[in-house]
Amino acid sequence: MLIVQKYGGTSVGTVERIRAVARRCLATQRRGHDVVVIVSAMSGETNRLLGLAKQIAALPDERELDVIASTGEQVTVGLMALAIHAEGGQAVSLLGHQVRILTDSAFARARIQDIDARAITSALQAGKIAVIAGFQGVDKDGNITTLGRGGSDTSAVAVAAALKAEACEIYTDVDGVYTADPNVVRSARKVDRISYEEMLELASLGAKVLQIRSVEFGMKYGVPIHVRSSFNDNEGTWVVPEEKDMESVVVAGVTATRDEAKVTLPGIPDKPGIQAQVFKPLAAAGIVVDVIVQAHIQNGRTNLTFTIPSADVPRAREVLSKSCSDILPADQIKTEENLSKVSVVGVGMRSHAGVALKMFEIFAQEGIHIHLISTSEIKISCVIDAKYAELAVRSLHDGFELGKA
């Protein structure tokens, strides 16, 4: 049976750790499995590379950024193949363009379109462990692309789906998915099983365990994802289809994102098409808009407020000052950084009322001002000042009694 294993940057952060991963891959192979291993860049490497690029250009061309950033994983696959050889095994490294992992051409945030299984399968048939570079792909013109931060998770689950693997093991430096960040909440508990839907909300809300696209792939193709530690053999958290008893838990987890920014366009004309005028150019620039709130004021004017990643503020200002020049002078665009989005997530919310009210009451008790609110079927999010994020997460974790098994 085929197992796909993915090791993150911390798990391959040193030569010794790469050796340890090689041994783990070989142990899995000796238990009778075909093994495909997907690796990230050594921890710190991607930041080092992007740092070099930023020294040269404040807004570097994303095609070239991908050429640079993809080298991190390229080094790791080579080293991992060497480490498997050194442990007496057989392995071959495969880069995105060698597999080939075909993506669209959205540099720095490309989406996988197709994975050719042939090179991997022929490596496996030769008794080799296939070591595949995560995070990277290639577009139809042969340009190197990357999948965005955490993209190696998506590479892994997509490869597992393409190969119809039994499971996709995501090895990381934590023991699994927790009810909250254990660094913030001491009583946080590891969750044994969680639904794709809940994981999707947690992933998109900042629990750094899994990239959101990887969960989408898992859900779409029914790949069981096992999030576990590369430093021990403990069972981690299984991300699986929703099961009946999951509903008994109202809130599965509390999470907080960092580096949120709020953009406000005050007093713009309240006319049809105004939203498209604002958001279309942002989308074209690849800026992901999250929470959107629009409030009518008076005289056919409205305030439009939305959140984006802090890192995109300079580009958003640039885009908006052009696209909205007829409705708002550039210096009227207001941006506020240092915000955090704190959320509670759980499939049980669908059948339990009053979760939002309880959340607001907890914030009120702690005197935390809420900038924006956003809800879905299984999630409630509040954008607050970042300085209150830890306090908010701890209070919600206590208030919803997530520390109790």
Add this chain to the structure above:
Amino acid sequence: MLIVQKYGGTSVGTVERIRAVARRCLATQRRGHDVVVIVSAMSGETNRLLGLAKQIAALPDERELDVIASTGEQVTVGLMALAIHAEGGQAVSLLGHQVRILTDSAFARARIQDIDARAITSALQAGKIAVIAGFQGVDKDGNITTLGRGGSDTSAVAVAAALKAEACEIYTDVDGVYTADPNVVRSARKVDRISYEEMLELASLGAKVLQIRSVEFGMKYGVPIHVRSSFNDNEGTWVVPEEKDMESVVVAGVTATRDEAKVTLPGIPDKPGIQAQVFKPLAAAGIVVDVIVQAHIQNGRTNLTFTIPSADVPRAREVLSKSCSDILPADQIKTEENLSKVSVVGVGMRSHAGVALKMFEIFAQEGIHIHLISTSEIKISCVIDAKYAELAVRSLHDGFELGKA
């Protein structure tokens, strides 16, 4: 007119230097040229990468080494393209597999078989500077290959040949080709013009200015090579077809290689086919044998002595102990390291006698023992103890009066 410019590791060793190179490329473009720039890894980077690999395996698999090592150039092309953008120009980076620079599959020492000019030409036609990763290629199966140390020079001259460029400028941290290493000989002089043949001998003998294969390409396709400094605008040394007046100079330069090792197979049977038995497996292992001396002893026995790079000694012992097990016990294979090959080179030797004699006299005066001697039409080399290398070079430079214009 088309100019190919190649910048070595020191010339692109920092972000500031990459910016300076970008400005130089753009200045060349503004003078009305199409510009193709070929870059090496930032200085120190290739060693860092190979060091990581060596930590994992003493004799790492060369396919995987090439995957790892080729990332050095990949980072530089991305940064260089960004720097050209930042200076207001247009550029696109191209990797070996994107160009495509087709090589054989001799990993770590691949030879270029063909260069597809189309991707480069279409970049140039769009007004862009094409920034090409040196040192790397791709074999017919899509495996990444590298061309060996200094391979970026060969990439540059081969691209210049494929594009029928007007000239190939090799930018380096020295002002050109010198009559001897200026760090060793204070009176060493820069040479204005030198023939391909002389450069070939100098390159193969350890003058680190140009990789030997690049000079072969230049000679074969008639590409004028201009070796010059990236830190100033001085004319450097032109490497060109032999000209009439070059013969008036008997010796063009003195050079010394480092890290030579001598292998002796004492008392092996003096029978036909014995040389093939020794050298065929070494060649198959990719070990380059340089000087070979065979001396008959007695009773149908002979001593076979030859030099190889020091780095290849462990592998050579491994290969020879297998291939020669029927003629010599493994522990009889003698190796001696810490040797140097010192040579004088000049096309003028063809028409001047007594150069070898003068060389031996100079060595005798200095009390330097000669291990091995090798000669060609335009070169005389002596293998000596490495500790005398600088003394030998200085004495020869003085003796042949190379310091005089």
